[in-house]
Amino acid sequence: MICQLLQLKKNTSLKIAIMKYAAIIFFLFISVVNYGQRPSAKNNGKFFDKNGNRMLYGGESNQHFTINNLDLKEEQFHYGLGRELFPALLEPDFETVTDADWKDEDRFLLAYKGDDIKAYSVRDLTRHEVVNDVIDGEPIFAAYCILADLGAIYKRTYSDKVFTFALSGYTYFDPKIWDGLDGFILWDRETESLWWPLIDKAVSGDLKGVRLQKLEDIYWEDTTWKVIKEKYPNAQxxxxxxxxxxxxxxxxxxDVSDIVKKYGND
Incomplete structure (x- = not known):
């Protein structure tokens, strides 16, 4: 047993993974339990100027966001844990309904198109926040924000370009939107624009003003494990x-000017 513990200590990757997971759990805990005392990103120095640009802390020195055209108020940002803390999946793995073990009442986002059926538990989405995936050849991402209880399936293709989404480490609130609830701020890797799903659009970066595209309602639903077992036994x-x-x-x-012109709302 002692040898096993010593070996575990030597496993740096495992320790880092444990630390990241613990940080996520802590973040979710303080977000839900201590909702009235959310840390202000601006007061904690997450916004700064560098080389004539307005920046937002992103974790490592080369991971900060350039936000010169930010469409949100800095004082309404919370947290700022770093944009790679939450493990937004890039190539998710799946198992069969038979192999999976869930309770009937467990909540899922379910996507179905063509011969593909994909099930994403809200419990797992609470940890990942974003799962980049493909269904019937179409790039999509499943997302869930525990603070606003907002879950949806979105498209990732704009014109001929496919985007990859992740969590920025920030939340944002507007007292006039969603009853003032906080909502996670996302970012895409390809342009490093920031997106706020509570208003369904990009709020900074080259894609500012571009709308998030929900997958058509006929191709997804918010459901339970009981329904999946009974109606979709072939789901992944x-x-x-x-x-x-x-x-x-x-x-x-x-150059994403064609996307802004086609999908923007300004």
Whole structure:
């Protein structure tokens, strides 16, 4: 037993994963239990100026967001844990309904199109917040915000470009929207624009003003495990507890003016 513990201590990757998971649990705990005392991102120095640009802390020195055209109020941002803390999945793994173990009342987002049926538990989405996936050849992402109780399936393709979404580490509130509830701020890897799902659009970056695209209602639903077992026995179910090494670099789109023109609302 002692040898096993010593070996565990040497496993740096495992320790980092445990620390990240503990931070996520702590964040969710203080978000729900201590809702009235949410830490102000601005008061905690998450906004700063660098080389003539307005910046938002993103974790590591090369991960900060450039927010010169931010469409939100800085004083209404909360937290700022770093944009790679939550493990937004890039290549999710699934299991069969037979192999999965859930209670009948457990809540799921379910997507179905063509021959594909994908089930994402709200419990797992609370940890990942975003699961990038593909259904019937169409890139999508499943997202859930525990603070606003907002869950939906979105498209990831704009014109001929596919985007990858993740959580920024920030929440934002507006007293005039969703009864003033906090909602997670997302970002896309390809342009590093920020998105606020509570208003369904990008709020900074090259894609500012572009609308989030929900998958058509006929292709997804908010349901329970009991319904999935009875009506969708061939569904693929997201495996719990997944993690991955965050990418060091990723594809970048330099010119998205056609997307802004086609999908923007300004």
């Amino acid at each position: 179910v997201l495996i719990s507890g997944q993690n991955f090494e965050r990418p060091i670099r990723w594809k970048s789109y330099k």
